[in-house]
Amino acid sequence: MAFIRRDIHISRAPQDVWDFLGDPARLHEWFPISGCRVEGTKRWIDLPTGITFEEDIHLVDHHQRRFVYSIVNNLLIKDHFGILDVVDDGHGHSIVTYSTQCTPNVLALVTAGAAGQGLANAKKILEGKN
Amino acid sequence: MGRRILFITTDQQRFDALGCNGGTIARTPNIDSLAREGINYVRAHPQNVVCMPSRSTMITGQHVATHGVWMNGVPLPEDAPSIALTLRQAGYRTALVGKAHFEPLLDPFLRFAENRMGRDGSHSELFTMPDGSVVPHRGFDHMEFAGHGAAGNLHYVGWLRANHPEVMAKFVPNLDADLEVTTEPGGDTMAPQVRTTNDIPRDWYHTDWVADRTIAWLDSMGQDDDWFCWMSFPDPHHPWDPPKSELHRVNWRDLDLPAGYVADAAERERILASKPAHWMGWYDGSFVSNYEAPLKWVPATLQADQVREINAMVHVKNELIDEAVGRVLDSIRARGWDDDVDIVFTTDHGEMQGDFGLLFKGPYHVDALMRLPLIWRPARSSGIAPATVTAPVGHVSLAATFAAIAGLPRPGYTEAPALPVDDDDARSRGFERVLTEWDSVLFGKEVGVRTIFRDNWTCSAMLPGTLHDGTEGELYDHANDPLQRVNRWDDPSVRALRDDMLADMWDNLPSPAEPRRSCDAPV
Numbered sequence: 001m002a003f004i005r006r007d008i009h010i011s012r013a014p015q016d017v018w019d020f021l022g023d024p025a026r027l028h029e030w031f032p033i034s035g036c037r038v039e040g041t042k043r044w045i046d047l048p049t050g051i052t053f054e055e056d057i058h059l060v061d062h063h064q065r066r067f068v069y070s071i072v073n074n075l076l077i078k079d080h081f082g083i084l085d086v087v088d089d090g091h092g093h094s095i096v097t098y099s100t101q102c103t104p105n106v107l108a109l110v111t112a113g114a115a116g117q118g119l120a121n122a123k124k125i126l127e128g129k130n
Numbered sequence: 131m132g133r134r135i136l137f138i139t140t141d142q143q144r145f146d147a148l149g150c151n152g153g154t155i156a157r158t159p160n161i162d163s164l165a166r167e168g169i170n171y172v173r174a175h176p177q178n179v180v181c182m183p184s185r186s187t188m189i190t191g192q193h194v195a196t197h198g199v200w201m202n203g204v205p206l207p208e209d210a211p212s213i214a215l216t217l218r219q220a221g222y223r224t225a226l227v228g229k230a231h232f233e234p235l236l237d238p239f240l241r242f243a244e245n246r247m248g249r250d251g252s253h254s255e256l257f258t259m260p261d262g263s264v265v266p267h268r269g270f271d272h273m274e275f276a277g278h279g280a281a282g283n284l285h286y287v288g289w290l291r292a293n294h295p296e297v298m299a300k301f302v303p304n305l306d307a308d309l310e311v312t313t314e315p316g317g318d319t320m321a322p323q324v325r326t327t328n329d330i331p332r333d334w335y336h337t338d339w340v341a342d343r344t345i346a347w348l349d350s351m352g353q354d355d356d357w358f359c360w361m362s363f364p365d366p367h368h369p370w371d372p373p374k375s376e377l378h379r380v381n382w383r384d385l386d387l388p389a390g391y392v393a394d395a396a397e398r399e400r401i402l403a404s405k406p407a408h409w410m411g412w413y414d415g416s417f418v419s420n421y422e423a424p425l426k427w428v429p430a431t432l433q434a435d436q437v438r439e440i441n442a443m444v445h446v447k448n449e450l451i452d453e454a455v456g457r458v459l460d461s462i463r464a465r466g467w468d469d470d471v472d473i474v475f476t477t478d479h480g481e482m483q484g485d486f487g488l489l490f491k492g493p494y495h496v497d498a499l500m501r502l503p504l505i506w507r508p509a510r511s512s513g514i515a516p517a518t519v520t521a522p523v524g525h526v527s528l529a530a531t532f533a534a535i536a537g538l539p540r541p542g543y544t545e546a547p548a549l550p551v552d553d554d555d556a557r558s559r560g561f562e563r564v565l566t567e568w569d570s571v572l573f574g575k576e577v578g579v580r581t582i583f584r585d586n587w588t589c590s591a592m593l594p595g596t597l598h599d600g601t602e603g604e605l606y607d608h609a610n611d612p613l614q615r616v617n618r619w620d621d622p623s624v625r626a627l628r629d630d631m632l633a634d635m636w637d638n639l640p641s642p643a644e645p646r647r648s649c650d651a652p653v
Contacts, residue, residue, distance in 0.1 A: 002573050006648070032239045048240035049249070049283075076309070104308040105573060106236065106421070106652040109203060113650025114239045 001079060002105035004112040007097040008119040009089060012126045017094040018065040018086045021122055024057055030125060031118035043069065053077075079103040082111075096122070133509045133535050134471045135217075135358045136462070137528075139188070140451055141181065141229055141278075142367040142491070143477035145172075145501040147448045155380060155441075156448040160456035161505065164473055168507030169551060171519045175564040175583055176479045177526050179491055179499040180422055181231045182206070182653075183567075184478040184525065189213055189232065189268065191529025191544030193565065198643040199232075200569045202421065203651040205242060206232040208257050208267065211543035213529035215269025217358045220538055225272040225347045228340040228362030232268065234651030235282055236309070241650070243267045245283035248275045270360075274343050276336045278304055278364050279371070285343075286336050297330040302369035306426075309652075312369070313427040317443075318382070321436035322427050322489065324443060325371035332373045337365050337447070341454035345461045353465070358532065361458065363451050366481075368490065370443035372450060379449055382435070382442035390485030390498060390613055391437050398487045404617045406592050406602040408493060408577055409486070417597060419577045420492045420570045421652040429488045437484035444483060472535045473507040476525065485613075493568040495581040495590045495604065496614045500566055506531065506549060514551050521556030522564040522583050523549055545640065565639055569593075571649070582635035588614065589631040603628075 010017050020026060025038040027045060035046040043055040059068035065087070071080040083099045098115040102108040123129075145151050148158045150165035151172065177187040178194050186192075186199040186206045191213060199206050214224045233242035240246050243255045244267075253273055254266040267273065276286035279301035290298050302325045306312045317324035332338060344361045351357050365372075392398035402410045411417025415428035455475075462471055482488040485498040504523065508514035512535075526546040533541055534548040550556035568579040578593030586608045594600035605621070605628050606614040618624050 032241050047238050049238050051238055104310070106309045109649060110234075110236055110238060110651050113203075113234070113648065114241065116648050116650065117239075117241060 001101055001103050002108035003099070003101045004108045004115075005097055005099045006112055006116045006119055007095060008123055010094045010096060010123045010126050012094055013092060014065060014086050014088050014094045017096060017122075017126055018062070020126060021084060021086060021096065022060060022062065022065060022067055024060065024067065024069075030122040032114050032121075076104070077102065077107060132356045132470075132537055133512065134356060134467060135222075135532055135535055136458070136471055136473045137358070137360045137532070138455060138458075138473065138475045139185075139228075139360065139362045140366065140477040141362075141364050142479060142481045143448065143451075143503060144480045144483060144498065145503055147366070147444070148503050150505070151503060153448075155385065156445040156452070158448060158452040160452050160459060161475055161503075164475055164507040165505045167516055168473070168505055169514070169517045169519055169549070171504040171506070171523050171549070173520055173522045173564070173583070174476065174502050174504035175500045175522065175524050175566055176502060177524055177566055178568060179479040179493075179495070179566065180420070181229075181478050182234075185231055186210070187525045188478070188528050191526060191541065191546065193526055193545055193640050194567045194569075195640045195642040196545060198647050200567075200642075200646060201571070201649060202653045203234050203649040204647050205234060205650055207647075208243065209259050210268075211529075211541065212269040213532050213541065214358060214360070215265055216529075216533060216538065216541050217536055218265075218269045218271065220536055221356055222536065223351060223355050223357045224266075224270045224359075225274075225344075225357070226268075226270045226360040226362060227272075227274045227344045227347060228276050228336075228360075229364045230273065230275055230362065231277075235277065235653055236651045237283065240283070244273070244275060247273055248283040248285050248288070251285060251288050272347055274347075276340055276364055278367050278369060279336075281305075286339050289339065290334070294330075294334055297334060300328040300330050300371075301325070302328075302371045304369065310426060311421065311424040313424045314369075317370075317439050319433065319436040319439045321370075321439050322424065323369040323371075324436075324439060325369065326377060327374060328371045329374045332375055332450070335373050335450065337363055337450045337454050340364070341457050344458050348458075348461055348465070356536070358536075363454070365451055366444045366447035368481075370440055370447070372443060372446045376446050376450060377443075380442040380445045382439040385438045385441055387434055387437060388441060388484050390483075391434070392486060392615070393434060395487075401615050402486060405604055407597040411597060412492060413487060417575065418572075419575050419596075420572055423490050423492050432484070432487055432489065440489065441483060444481070469510040472509045472512070473505075474528065474531065475503065475505040475507075476528075477502050478525075493570065493577045493579050495566055495568065495579055495588065496606070497608075497612075500581070500583070500588075508551075509535075517552040519550055519553055519556055521550060521553055521561040523556070523561055524564040524566075563634060563638060565635060567639070580635060580639060582631050582638075584631055584634065587627065587631065589628055589635065591632055591635070605631075
């Protein structure tokens with residue numbers, strides 16, 4: 001099991017950031033995937049390589065601004081747990097963290113890379129620099 | 131019409147692989163002839179001993195600290211300096227055929243241009259630079275990729291899938307079910323990553339494919355075009371699975387053990403114990419610091435016959451490379467270009483290949499990984515005389531060399547001057563030292579090494595990390611210890627030399643680019 005974390009500062013109010021990143025159906029707007037679909041506590045994400053991941057959504061906590069999910073029923077990914085947090089930086093802006101634990105270990109690195117790009121995209125979008 | 135440039139690279143090839151450098155097994159007459167007619171650099175080092183950082187130095191002319199690709203998995207930014215772009219802006223037509231690896235290979239999100247092009251079969255992707263100019267990816271008009279076998283988003287894999295799908299399973303898979311570097315045993319000795327049953331026809335093997343595609347691109351050039359072509363063979367990198375039809379060339383049972391292999395286990399372990407702790411840690415399986423070293427294979431289990439069989443496979447691969455080079459040189463001669471083509475041959479890093487009982491590569495700054503073949507056969511029209519250069523040089527000089535060949539001023543982004551044409555030239559232009567860096571962080575295991583080669587000594591300082599407190603190091607006297615078995619780091623009689631080399635190294639290493647970029651994939 002490998003553990004990774006990526007974080008970014010976004011010069012927008014935490015609620016604004018959460019409204020965007022905390023909506024599981026809008027993942028494809030900032031994460032480097034080609035599409036996603038949500039039905040209840042299930043989400044399916046489509047990668048540009050044609051792979052689809054099935055996910056269980058464990059938590060969408062609008063009070064803590066925390067999103068928790070797992071990739072499930074996957075031949076390659078044996079264990080997965082992901083957390084997205086949006087917290088106040090103390091000055092009215094946001095720090096976003098994206099944490100993943102994953103087996104196989106190397107996929108945590110790949111996920112971290114995608115998360116880093118996704119967070120950078122989100123920052124551009126939310127700060128109006130896109 | 132200027133001088134054209136054919137830049138030939140291999141992957142993970144030792145200095146002693148070639149006949150011109152003392153190799154006695156693989157027959158490499160075509161590359162040897164380049165050395166005979168040109169300049170053979172007999173002390174050339176990479177600036178890093180794994181692919182991505184090393185290749186990034188080649189294309190940028192920068193040390194690792196500056197281009198920021200500090201380990202495999204860290205992508206070279208798309209707007210990084212590129213000698214290919216500089217040449218293209220000067221009117222050259224540009225191509226890279228074979229292994230690129232400026233960007234991670236494991237990329238299910240298709241974040242990287244190399245993988246997008248390889249997957250959809252396109253040969254260029256436009257990129258908008260910070261100044262607003264729109265250029266082909268890294269300045270190459272044409273990119274066509276191959277790797278180590280039949281996996282990945284690569285043109286070669288697409289070609290196999292479309293034309294010869296039946297052979298795709300013949301190669302050793304690069305990764306196992308856990309996506310770790312495979313340890314699959316094979317051959318007569320059950321050596322890791324050896325397969326003697328790959329009955330792919332030789333013409334379909336990636337070495338020949340790279341040569342074929344290079345020739346096809348050269349054939350598309352106009353007679354008076356200036357061109358820069360980077361022909362990049364994925365071999366002799368593991369897995370060791372060359373075409374079965376070619377294995378008759380070298381019988382492993384006929385080979386002596388390589389000089390760097392220490393046959394006596396007790397002596398081998400005594401030598402390893404005299405080096406910084408990560409050496410023994412890898413050997414006994416207690417500390418795997420980098421993804422390039424298979425996690426599930428313990429070097430201490432390596433047997434002498436396995437070393438011989440792996441070496442035989444490497445020699446076969448090296449012969450195939452040489453013959454492929456010969457075909458490309460023939461095609462250049464047939465076009466009547468030979469007098470006006472500069473040919474530069476090198477590799478990105480070496481291979482332990484049994485030295486010290488180890489295989490593959492990692493933070494081990496010894497000749498097995500650092501001393502590389504580097505040959506520059508200047509265009510005959512240049513009038514540059516053949517020479518052997520003993521002064522230390524590095525890949526960091528390649529970009530400036532290509533610019534000089536094209537008659538361009540040295541690009542401002544490069545950190546080293548063009549290669550010297552002989553030892554007098556080297557002396558007058560200050561080629562006294564060559565520097566190599568290593569950094570890796572793999573799931574909490576951190577290793578950093580900084581190395582200088584000067585005056586026929588290698589001096590490496592360990593940075594503080596998981597196993598090291600920053601006081602450890604290595605110091606080798608190549609004149610009296612060519613196999614680097616005696617670590618003199620703590621020898622008081624050479625303390626002044628050590629301190630002087632370290633001071634020289636820190637004076638000449640660039641400061642690392644900040645912030646350090648993230649690692650986005652294992653490789």
